[in-house]
Amino acid sequence: MASQGPVNPSHATFDLFVQAQTCKDVKHHFTQLCRQLEIDPEDFGSFYAKLKERLNYWKAKALWTKLDKRASHEDYQQGKVCTKNKCLVLGAGPCGLRVAIELSLLGAQVVLLEKRETFSRNNVLHLWPYTIYDLRELGAKKFYGKFCSGSLDHISIRQLQLILLKVALLLGVEVHTGVEFQGLIEPSGENGWMAKLQPRSHPAAAFQFDVFISAGGGRFVPDGFKHKELRGKLAIGITANFINRHTAAETQVEEISGVARIYNQKFFQELLNETGIDLENIVYYKDDTHYFVMTAKKKSLLKKGVIKQDHNDAEQLLAPANVDYEALCNYACDAADFSTGGRLPDLQFAQNHAGQRDVAMFDFTCMHRAENASLVKERRGKKLLIGLVGDCLVEPFWPLGTGIARGFLAAFDAAWMVRSWGNGVPHLKVLAERESLYQLLSQTTPENTSKKYAAYSIDPRTRYQRVNLSSIQTHQVQHLYDVEKTHPSFKKQKESSLHMHSAGGSEELLKWCQKHTAGYKNVNVKDFTRSWRSGLALCALIHHFRPDLIDMSSLDESNCVHNNQLAFSILEKELGIPPVMSPNSLANTDHIDKLTMVLYLTQIQSGFALPKKEPTGFQPSSKSLSFSRTQSAVFFLSKLKHNSLQRRKVCPLSLEFTTLASPVSSELDPVAEVAPEPDTPALMTNSEECYFCGERVYLLERISAEGKFFHRTCFTCARCNITLRLGGYTFDQDTGDSYVHLSLNFNFSCFVFLTFFFLSMISPQGNFTVSYTLKSWQMDTMLSPLIHYALVTQSSVASSFWLTGSVSAGLA
Numbered sequence: 001m002a003s004q005g006p007v008n009p010s011h012a013t014f015d016l017f018v019q020a021q022t023c024k025d026v027k028h029h030f031t032q033l034c035r036q037l038e039i040d041p042e043d044f045g046s047f048y049a050k051l052k053e054r055l056n057y058w059k060a061k062a063l064w065t066k067l068d069k070r071a072s073h074e075d076y077q078q079g080k081v082c083t084k085n086k087c088l089v090l091g092a093g094p095c096g097l098r099v100a101i102e103l104s105l106l107g108a109q110v111v112l113l114e115k116r117e118t119f120s121r122n123n124v125l126h127l128w129p130y131t132i133y134d135l136r137e138l139g140a141k142k143f144y145g146k147f148c149s150g151s152l153d154h155i156s157i158r159q160l161q162l163i164l165l166k167v168a169l170l171l172g173v174e175v176h177t178g179v180e181f182q183g184l185i186e187p188s189g190e191n192g193w194m195a196k197l198q199p200r201s202h203p204a205a206a207f208q209f210d211v212f213i214s215a216g217g218g219r220f221v222p223d224g225f226k227h228k229e230l231r232g233k234l235a236i237g238i239t240a241n242f243i244n245r246h247t248a249a250e251t252q253v254e255e256i257s258g259v260a261r262i263y264n265q266k267f268f269q270e271l272l273n274e275t276g277i278d279l280e281n282i283v284y285y286k287d288d289t290h291y292f293v294m295t296a297k298k299k300s301l302l303k304k305g306v307i308k309q310d311h312n313d314a315e316q317l318l319a320p321a322n323v324d325y326e327a328l329c330n331y332a333c334d335a336a337d338f339s340t341g342g343r344l345p346d347l348q349f350a351q352n353h354a355g356q357r358d359v360a361m362f363d364f365t366c367m368h369r370a371e372n373a374s375l376v377k378e379r380r381g382k383k384l385l386i387g388l389v390g391d392c393l394v395e396p397f398w399p400l401g402t403g404i405a406r407g408f409l410a411a412f413d414a415a416w417m418v419r420s421w422g423n424g425v426p427h428l429k430v431l432a433e434r435e436s437l438y439q440l441l442s443q444t445t446p447e448n449t450s451k452k453y454a455a456y457s458i459d460p461r462t463r464y465q466r467v468n469l470s471s472i473q474t475h476q477v478q479h480l481y482d483v484e485k486t487h488p489s490f491k492k493q494k495e496s497s498l499h500m501h502s503a504g505g506s507e508e509l510l511k512w513c514q515k516h517t518a519g520y521k522n523v524n525v526k527d528f529t530r531s532w533r534s535g536l537a538l539c540a541l542i543h544h545f546r547p548d549l550i551d552m553s554s555l556d557e558s559n560c561v562h563n564n565q566l567a568f569s570i571l572e573k574e575l576g577i578p579p580v581m582s583p584n585s586l587a588n589t590d591h592i593d594k595l596t597m598v599l600y601l602t603q604i605q606s607g608f609a610l611p612k613k614e615p616t617g618f619q620p621s622s623k624s625l626s627f628s629r630t631q632s633a634v635f636f637l638s639k640l641k642h643n644s645l646q647r648r649k650v651c652p653l654s655l656e657f658t659t660l661a662s663p664v665s666s667e668l669d670p671v672a673e674v675a676p677e678p679d680t681p682a683l684m685t686n687s688e689e690c691y692f693c694g695e696r697v698y699l700l701e702r703i704s705a706e707g708k709f710f711h712r713t714c715f716t717c718a719r720c721n722i723t724l725r726l727g728g729y730t731f732d733q734d735t736g737d738s739y740v741h742l743s744l745n746f747n748f749s750c751f752v753f754l755t756f757f758f759l760s761m762i763s764p765q766g767n768f769t770v771s772y773t774l775k776s777w778q779m780d781t782m783l784s785p786l787i788h789y790a791l792v793t794q795s796s797v798a799s800s801f802w803l804t805g806s807v808s809a810g811l812a
């Protein structure tokens, strides 16, 4: 019987478009389809509607139903939020395409640039459940029938790009491949922001935009952004792709969703014994290819001749000239063969974009993340909102499979930012919200994000379980607003930062206080100390800005403690600014600390400087309209935390501690995970209560350690009760997280260290293990030097005793 293909040419073209397996074919069939249906793809505003109307084909209808459902979400306000916005997206990786889709659903004109002509990445990405749901709802199954069938939770980058490219095109995104973005061109004459492109004559070079989203991948840092390095223990990743012929034998081979040394020592020992290959972990996924990713140990790579010369510097170590490509292919092939029990009959490498065997070795020792996720530039009165997404924002550690899930979360967050921009939210507020969300990103796991996948949208509150859109305040993102020096707002910005940081600033602050308390009875602000004692000046400030909150006529100048208490409570409740001292101290202390008052008043000034009302269309929850209770604590603590992490960066040992102390949810070896993100705020629970006595602790009298606040006097050793010094304590997990002091154990620590040192001298290959049964607090205290030493020589030993909590003994 003759096949019953579609008779309508546009239907046939649509089928070809849906099935196309290369970027070139997708674009070709799309152009063809537009021609046949006589729709201009550049007519982005009505493109999708016209397509639906003119392509009356049952196969297409199922797809329209899905896309219509997504487009009807209230966040997009019927595609009208961003109709005035023009967005340039850089990079057609999964994250660039995903954000482009969202921006077009918001009604913006979206132009996407990609320097590659082809989608050639075989590597397979792990998908969190929400990403699977998200992609299904975009019609992934229609484009790729095998998408996450059964229990599969992964997809090759190439297939993912193809799916997203098709959706993006259907929604009116203008996609240009083979064009390189070389920088921004500032507005001049009548022109707004434009891009410098290669080739220069490319039509997209004429595109003027007010939003620029960079999804340019790992090491691409757009002008104005800074990347931080996260340096961990040396971790060498190897990826390899083998041809999948989809035979019955291949189908039966089980995937390895992640096996790590710590969970299956036997497997890795056998691998080492039989092949000389020494790995920390390995993953095997089946997709278009047989994909393997593994973390290999340097020693075995040297032994097997993959790395020619040893170097301490990871860059030198993995430089192409120092890698034997043939040996690398054999190494990857043997590891793949062993881990699949030799059941993949003919392991033949797939080809990469350069036509070579698809095997690669990477350095995960140092990964990058951007210091901030957003910026606003303003030149000649024209503002440009810039956002980062994907690897460009945070480089993931691939074997942990967080990349695409966090990549999509950031894409949604970026779209939410553009939505606020389109809604006319003031630029500093847009930036502050984006940076508040960015703080959450690196902590996200499938467990701590919402399980209501159907409710996921670009609104962060549908995805993150605990979200505070104003954890970063506008005055904290002033530096992310880059305006030309002659512009009046630059002067204002400068003044305000001077005001914040210089001695002259306190004069400005004083003037501000005087101005806004002038005329109030019994209030005469002359300084930052005595003038505030009665509490009336504080109450007057509040009354000036929010007369509804305080009744000045009911206050009595002599009732200082009451007045202070009232002002403190209102400021805390309404602006989220916790008091810096007790009402009694302010009323009765002989010497009021000037700096503390400057700090407190600066926060009050910033709090009142924020707009009271949200522009139309922007409807954050009532929670996000006011400051969070712990906002100021966040500010302080994140600084403390940041400083301590800066120190960790210098000391790889501490970095290792942090990593191992907080196990990741992945099945993979936590030793390979990077350190917690430097800007991650510490847990803020009860930050205003003393951890030990439960009483309120004010800024002046408090100290903090391990993310907890307490009175100086309460910080005593749980064993001998002596007062502890910061840096001279350790944490005793066994006795309910109490603190104990360090010095008791110093001698024993030296003893352990020397034993280890001695054993390593007589067995330089490290074929020994050492046994002391230690409590975890003792390990914290005593084994630091030992671990430091072991990390340099014996990484696996170090990692295993952290995880088991004891070390076993003797020479092997």
Ligand SMILES: NC(=O)C1=CN([C@@H]2O[C@H](COP(=O)(O)OP(=O)(O)OC[C@H]3O[C@@H](n4cnc5c(N)ncnc54)[C@H](OP(=O)(O)O)[C@@H]3O)[C@@H](O)[C@H]2O)C=CC1
Pocket: 090, 091, 092, 093, 094, 095, 096, 113, 114, 115, 116, 121, 123, 124, 125, 157, 179, 180, 181, 182, 215, 216, 217, 218, 220, 389, 390, 391, 392, 396, 398, 402, 403, 404, 405, 407
């Ligand atoms: N090989 C692998 O396995 C890789 C996996 N990933 C994974 O993909 C996911 C998301 O990646 P994503 O953030 O979208 O980044 P991607 O690296 O997938 O995509 C970025 C794209 O932008 C292109 N690009 C970079 N600079 C420019 C420029 N100046 N002009 C035009 N195009 C440019 C890149 O080309 P080019 O690459 O040629 O620079 C690349 O095609 C993550 O999960 C990540 O882990 C990402 C990268 C590699």
